[in-house]
Amino acid sequence: MELTITQPDDWHLHLRDGDLLKAVVPHSVSLFGRAIVMPNLKPPITTTVAAMAYQVSILKALPAGSTFTPLMTLYLTDTTSPTEIKLAKKSGVVFGVKLYPAGATTNSQDGVTDLFGKCLPVLEEMVEQNMPLLVHGEVTDPDVDIFDREKVFIETILRPLIERLPQLKVVMEHVTTLDAVRFVESCKEGYVAATVTPQHLLLNRNTIFQGGLQPHNYCLPILKREIHRQAIVSAVTSGSKRFFLGTDSAPHERRRKECSCGCAGVFNAPVALSAYAKVFEEAGALDKLEAFTSFNGPDFYGISRNNSKIKLRKNPWKVPNSYSYSFGELVPMYAGETLDWKPSLD
Ligand SMILES: NC(=O)N[C@@H](CC(=O)O)C(=O)O
Ligand SMILES: [Zn+2]
Numbered sequence: 001m002e003l004t005i006t007q008p009d010d011w012h013l014h015l016r017d018g019d020l021l022k023a024v025v026p027h028s029v030s031l032f033g034r035a036i037v038m039p040n041l042k043p044p045i046t047t048t049v050a051a052m053a054y055q056v057s058i059l060k061a062l063p064a065g066s067t068f069t070p071l072m073t074l075y076l077t078d079t080t081s082p083t084e085i086k087l088a089k090k091s092g093v094v095f096g097v098k099l100y101p102a103g104a105t106t107n108s109q110d111g112v113t114d115l116f117g118k119c120l121p122v123l124e125e126m127v128e129q130n131m132p133l134l135v136h137g138e139v140t141d142p143d144v145d146i147f148d149r150e151k152v153f154i155e156t157i158l159r160p161l162i163e164r165l166p167q168l169k170v171v172m173e174h175v176t177t178l179d180a181v182r183f184v185e186s187c188k189e190g191y192v193a194a195t196v197t198p199q200h201l202l203l204n205r206n207t208i209f210q211g212g213l214q215p216h217n218y219c220l221p222i223l224k225r226e227i228h229r230q231a232i233v234s235a236v237t238s239g240s241k242r243f244f245l246g247t248d249s250a251p252h253e254r255r256r257k258e259c260s261c262g263c264a265g266v267f268n269a270p271v272a273l274s275a276y277a278k279v280f281e282e283a284g285a286l287d288k289l290e291a292f293t294s295f296n297g298p299d300f301y302g303i304s305r306n307n308s309k310i311k312l313r314k315n316p317w318k319v320p321n322s323y324s325y326s327f328g329e330l331v332p333m334y335a336g337e338t339l340d341w342k343p344s345l346d
């Protein structure tokens with residue numbers, strides 16, 4: 001069996017920097033046309049100038065002949081200014097501003113401590129400039145159970161934010177719950193949308209503990225119960241325009257995952273398209289795959305869809321156990337397992 005689809009984009013990607021950037025870039029740029037590149041480096045990308053420099057380093061790391069376009073983002077802090085948003089828009093390089101509640105996830109220490117108290121003027125300028133807010137939607141209160149942090153974020157932050165600024169474009173990144181699906185579906189189409197990762201579509205929280213602790217299945221937001229996984233599968237395979245592909249591929253060197261205080265993040269770039277095809281096939285919805293991978297994202301961001309095509313063939317392939325690079329190894333999602341769908345450019 002063979003499918004031809006418009007070239008997809010990845011609307012949530014961690015490319016890192018330095019040697020790790022060089023190691024991971026080929027896995028995304030071989031098949032995706034563009035990607036929204038997350039700004040949670042050390043130090044974070046908080047200015048347009050830094051975003052432009054980061055874009056140059058990504059472009060330098062591309063394989064010869066690659067036409068991949070990195071779409072850059074700014075990391076919102078308590079002190080981001082409205083002027084910075086104007087600069088970001090004018091640059092033509094920055095496509096979103098990322099909200100990390102301080103302490104919510106990897107490299108979020110410099111994130112926002114009080115969105116309504118500190119960031120309203122910036123958010124108002126984002127409405128003015130038609131600049132989307134990309135949200136890691138979890139509260140950080142240690143008293144809130146880790147499995148409830150997305151749901152509580154929706155009720156305490158996101159719903160009030162959208163009531164206050166209904167013209168703000170918001171992408172709820174990496175949604176994981178039935179609550180998030182319902183919330184996104186209840187909002188005005190074209191203003192609130194969501195990205196969905198392969199791991200949240202294919203794995204539930206049992207897989208973090210199956211046969212012993214599985215650090216490579218640890219990501220944030222944490223995997224949820226099966227009912228939540230089923231809800232997001234239904235949402236993406238329904239054909240709704242509000243959901244689109246965002247892998248959240250988040251590489252960490254093997255020793256940083258397999259240790260006593262391991263990092264959160266799943267490195268899924270090498271398997272992402274195979275994994276999404278599996279989801280849609282299992283739901284009997286392969287006819288809806290292309291809109292999710294290639295139409296809904298650019299339509300929401302207001303940029304043109306890609307012109308070229310890629311192919312997905314039923315051609316089982318074995319995922320490598322790991323990928324080596326200068327500083328160590330990266331263990332991909334589905335390491336050592338066989339996937340049915342193999343994507344290629346022709
Ligand atoms: N998803 C993750 O578990 N980790 C991401 C950060 C993020 O997207 O929250 C990372 O940068 O490692
Ligand atoms: Zn996140």
Ligand SMILES: [Zn+2]
Nearest residue numbers: 014038248250
């Ligand atoms: Zn992420």
